[in-house]
Amino acid sequence: MNKKITLRSIAFFLLLAIFIILPFVNDSRTLLILLTQIFIFGILAMSYDILLGYTGIVSFGHAMFFGIGAYTTAVMLKQMDNTLLIFVLSIVIGMILAGFISFLVGLLTLRLKSHFFAMLTLAFSGLFLVLAEKWRSVTYGNDGFTFRAPDLFRDRMTFYFFVLASLVVIFLALYRFVNSPTGRILIAVRENEQRTKSLGFNTLHYKVIASVVAGIVASFAGSLYAVSLRFVNTSVMAMDITLDALLMTIIGGVGTLVGPLLGSAVIEYAQHALSGLARDYPIFERWIIFFGILYILAVIFFPKGIIGSLRLLFWKWRGRLKQRKTTGPLPQEKERFE
Amino acid sequence: MELFVNLIINGLATGMLIFLLAAGLTLIFGLMDVLNFAHGGLFVWGAYAGIFTYMWTESFIVGIISAIVTGALLGLLTEKFIITPVYGNHIQQILITLGLMLVLQELIKVVFGPNGVAVKTPSYLAGSWEIGDVIIIKYRLFIIVKGFIIFGIFQYMLKRTKIGLIVRAGVQDKEMAQALGIHIKRVFLYVFMVGAALAALSGMLMAPYSGVIYAEMGMEYAILGFIVVVIGGMGSFSGSLLAAILVGLAGSFMAYYVPVLSLAVNMILMAIVLIFRPQGLFAMRKERTS
Numbered sequence: 001m002n003k004k005i006t007l008r009s010i011a012f013f014l015l016l017a018i019f020i021i022l023p024f025v026n027d028s029r030t031l032l033i034l035l036t037q038i039f040i041f042g043i044l045a046m047s048y049d050i051l052l053g054y055t056g057i058v059s060f061g062h063a064m065f066f067g068i069g070a071y072t073t074a075v076m077l078k079q080m081d082n083t084l085l086i087f088v089l090s091i092v093i094g095m096i097l098a099g100f101i102s103f104l105v106g107l108l109t110l111r112l113k114s115h116f117f118a119m120l121t122l123a124f125s126g127l128f129l130v131l132a133e134k135w136r137s138v139t140y141g142n143d144g145f146t147f148r149a150p151d152l153f154r155d156r157m158t159f160y161f162f163v164l165a166s167l168v169v170i171f172l173a174l175y176r177f178v179n180s181p182t183g184r185i186l187i188a189v190r191e192n193e194q195r196t197k198s199l200g201f202n203t204l205h206y207k208v209i210a211s212v213v214a215g216i217v218a219s220f221a222g223s224l225y226a227v228s229l230r231f232v233n234t235s236v237m238a239m240d241i242t243l244d245a246l247l248m249t250i251i252g253g254v255g256t257l258v259g260p261l262l263g264s265a266v267i268e269y270a271q272h273a274l275s276g277l278a279r280d281y282p283i284f285e286r287w288i289i290f291f292g293i294l295y296i297l298a299v300i301f302f303p304k305g306i307i308g309s310l311r312l313l314f315w316k317w318r319g320r321l322k323q324r325k326t327t328g329p330l331p332q333e334k335e336r337f338e
Numbered sequence: 339m340e341l342f343v344n345l346i347i348n349g350l351a352t353g354m355l356i357f358l359l360a361a362g363l364t365l366i367f368g369l370m371d372v373l374n375f376a377h378g379g380l381f382v383w384g385a386y387a388g389i390f391t392y393m394w395t396e397s398f399i400v401g402i403i404s405a406i407v408t409g410a411l412l413g414l415l416t417e418k419f420i421i422t423p424v425y426g427n428h429i430q431q432i433l434i435t436l437g438l439m440l441v442l443q444e445l446i447k448v449v450f451g452p453n454g455v456a457v458k459t460p461s462y463l464a465g466s467w468e469i470g471d472v473i474i475i476k477y478r479l480f481i482i483v484k485g486f487i488i489f490g491i492f493q494y495m496l497k498r499t500k501i502g503l504i505v506r507a508g509v510q511d512k513e514m515a516q517a518l519g520i521h522i523k524r525v526f527l528y529v530f531m532v533g534a535a536l537a538a539l540s541g542m543l544m545a546p547y548s549g550v551i552y553a554e555m556g557m558e559y560a561i562l563g564f565i566v567v568v569i570g571g572m573g574s575f576s577g578s579l580l581a582a583i584l585v586g587l588a589g590s591f592m593a594y595y596v597p598v599l600s601l602a603v604n605m606i607l608m609a610i611v612l613i614f615r616p617q618g619l620f621a622m623r624k625e626r627t628s
Contacts, residue, residue, distance in 0.1 A: 293437075
């Protein structure tokens with residue numbers, strides 16, 4: 001047990017060191033922007049995995065919270081001032097707002113079964129999209145608006161480090177959360193809600209907690225996203241954002257925190273690379289098709305995603321090693337989707 | 339008064355179109371317990387295949403047939419390759435059909451081009467009648483009549499024929515139906531194909547109504563279809579009809595009296611229904627614990 005933890009933390013610090021040194025070694029602007037984007041969507045995908053991977057609920061309204069964060073930050077930076085203080089304040093307000101709304105929506109919707117819940121989240125996020133489109137005096141509708149980022153973030157490098165630091169903090173916080181007693185109960189809800197209920201846990205209560213945590217983190221990602229573009233429009237609320245988060249989580253691996261990060265890296269990089277290829281080969285302009293197919297295959301053949309499949313291999317390999325010494329049962333991974 | 343009648347006719351026409359879309363969904367969900375998120379993709383494929391055939395052959399009826407055939411074929415492929423591996427697993431069904439939706443929508447842009455296509459109503463359905471001050475647009479009346487005919491056919495098939503008996507038995511108890519010698523897998527396949535064909539048909543009929551078709555319309559209308567299915571109660575045919583008419587009427591009245599709310603009215607309707615009656619207005623049976 002002890003050995004595994006050190007192995008993990010070594011990997012963690014090694015990766016962190018690489019990402020800290022990287023901008024000094026390779027000062028390519030595109031790489032820096034790409035990595036920033038990967039980190040931001042990594043945060044979003046991690047928050048989505050709290051719902052999908054840890055609690056086992058499919059939400060189609062996640063973009064709503066992303067959008068709340070993005071708009072809060074964008075509107076405050078435009079209407080008030082583009083200082084760092086306002087930026088931090090806007091993040092906090094966005095998170096509070098997202099937390100409050102996810103609490104309300106969760107309370108209303110989470111007692112419903114999987115299909116109905118998915119539909120209702122879709123409806124709520126649709127309402128928010130309409131609100132953002134109609135409330136033109138604040139949101140400028142579909143056209144969106146540009147705004148000035150805080151002076152400090154003019155420098156792409158500073159912003160990169162800020163996002164990296166946020167990612168690390170969020171990752172550690174969520175890691176604590178999923179390994180806390182509450183997090184364990186969420187996993188129990190995923191595995192068998194009926195049984196968890198009969199053990200005396202109020203499962204609705206825990207599902208609302210998961211939805212609030214996911215909403216708050218998604219709002220944070222939205223704030224960062226708005227600043228990274230220095231522009232916001234209603235596309236931050238659109239279904240595509242939820243789909244992206246979903247794809248990243250599924251491809252990377254549900255029920256892990258590293259999985260969504262990896263998924264974010266894979267998808268953002270592939271998106272970047274394929275849109276580069278599209279200049280020469282027009283077929284790649286429709287890169288979503290490749291993703292769609294990849295995603296369908298992933299759901300059928302690798303429901304655990306990259307990380308989950310690797311882990312399964314690892315367990316099997318270790319099981320075989322152990323079997324040579326003792327004849328115990330194979331440590332099997334539990335099936336994810338149930 | 340005239341205004342009132344016009345609004346009702348508009349609402350009914352929209353409602354009927356949504357009903358055709360929702361009928362496929364409700365059929366598939368009712369029997370197979372599959373929530374098909376790719377329904378919008380089938381819808382838009384029906385619209386494109388039908389309209390392109392229509393423009394090519396200049397016959398609206400050939401276009402409709404081509405849409406139905408396209409829908410059924412796509413349904414066949416979808417059931418075989420996408421749905422079969424994930425029977426009985428709700429979350430995976432949602433995820434996989436959503437993936438298919440993405441693929442179908444993008445493929446439209448590859449096959450038919452990324453831009454929207456303007457659609458003309460066939461000459462014998464274009465124009466309108468004026469009765470007093472009431473203006474009745476022919477195409478809308480056509481849709482309403484067609485909707486009721488299809489509802490009638492399906493109701494008759496489900497309630498009076500042997501096929502309907504088998505389907506209803508499958509809905510009631512899959513295992514028992516199988517034990518009595520019904521090849522339930524094949525029934526599933528046929529039901530899925532019929533549902534897909536209905537989606538394609540509604541896409542085809544929607545095209546002249548909205549005047550333009552584009553790849554993203556699949557998702558937009560699919561959401562409307564879902565809302566109707568949820569309001570009506572999943573798996574209930576008459577529930578879907580009633581909910582579709584309700585949504586259509588609410589939309590047409592809101593668009594006139596409170597335009598700001600018109601985009602949100604369906605969502606609000608669904609949210610209210612779900613909060614007070616989570617199983618929908620006419621649930622066929624209690625939702626099984628999943």
